[in-house]
Amino acid sequence: MAGRQGDAGVQLCLHTLTSDTRGERPCFLHHRARVRTFVQRAGRPGPPPAAVGPRPGALQDICDDAVNRLGNAPATGDAVLLLARTGVFPADQVASWDLDNQPESVGQARARTRRRLATWGVDDETAYTxxxxxxxxxxxxIRYGAPPVQLRLIKGRTLTCEVHDSSPSAPHVRHARTVDEGGRGLFISAQLSEDWGVRNTSDTGGKTVWAEQPLPAQPPATETA
Incomplete structure (x- = not known):
């Protein structure tokens, strides 16, 4: 795996270790330096020289060009090259709040979310969800994690809600019984969101639980005379 810092974040390059027909060396590992050099140069801004290929280009184009430049050496299996590039969200599309580790913070978090989504122009149905x-x-x-607790909202192509706490214990979806008073929180969030997950944070030793929702397509702007 190779990575580079770019203007919009980090570009990651991952590949398999498929061996050649003699089983002596992985084809991508053998050409790793060439692939890494090409990907790094292809991701930089500025006009590309003819020998390098498109830059900056779509990741699929960069992958295709990098693989084509390796030649036609036969391999015993499929070789995979994967590129990923992080993006940077504008500051006005991200909102975060530190929350007290008290039950009253739940209502405050909802109120702050409601106001922020109204500022962003999010539709009522998505805002309610x-x-x-x-x-x-x-x-x-607040109930099962550890302070400090932080809420973050990110508005991009999708709407992402993140809640961070300092406990490393990952939550699990429970199927609460009818008579149970609790235990449905993560199940409800999973049902309401398009995708969700948990990631550990190495700097604090805690975790972040996130949920993602699609945003309705915005109507095209109309010109007025």
Whole structure:
């Protein structure tokens, strides 16, 4: 795996270790330096020289060009080259709040979420669903996690809600019984969101639970005379 820092974040290059027909050396490992050099140069801004190929280009184009430059050496199996490039969100599309480790913070988190989504122009249905997700995730973090607790909203192509706490224990979806008073928070969030997950944070030793929702397509702007 190779990575480089770019203007928009980090570009990662991952590949398999498929061996050649003699089983002596992995084809991508053997050409790793060539692939890394090409990918790094292809991701830099500025006009590309003819010998390098497109830059900056779509990741698929860069992958195709990098593989084509390795030649036609036969391999015993499929070789995979994967590129990923992180993006940087504008500051006005990210909102975060530190929350007290108290039950009252759940209502405050919902109110802050409601105001922020109104500022962003998020539709009422998505905003209401996001409030429910925020309520459940913050409740879980306060009840089962450890302080400090932080809520973050990110508006990009999708709407992402993140709740961080300092406990390393990953939550699990429970199927609560009818008579149970709790235990449905993560199940509800998973049902309401398009995707969700948990990631550990090495700097604090805690975790972040996130949920993602699609945003309705914005109508095209109309010109007025």
């Amino acid at each position: 996001t409030e429910l997700i925020v309520s459940e995730l913050v409740t879980n973090a």
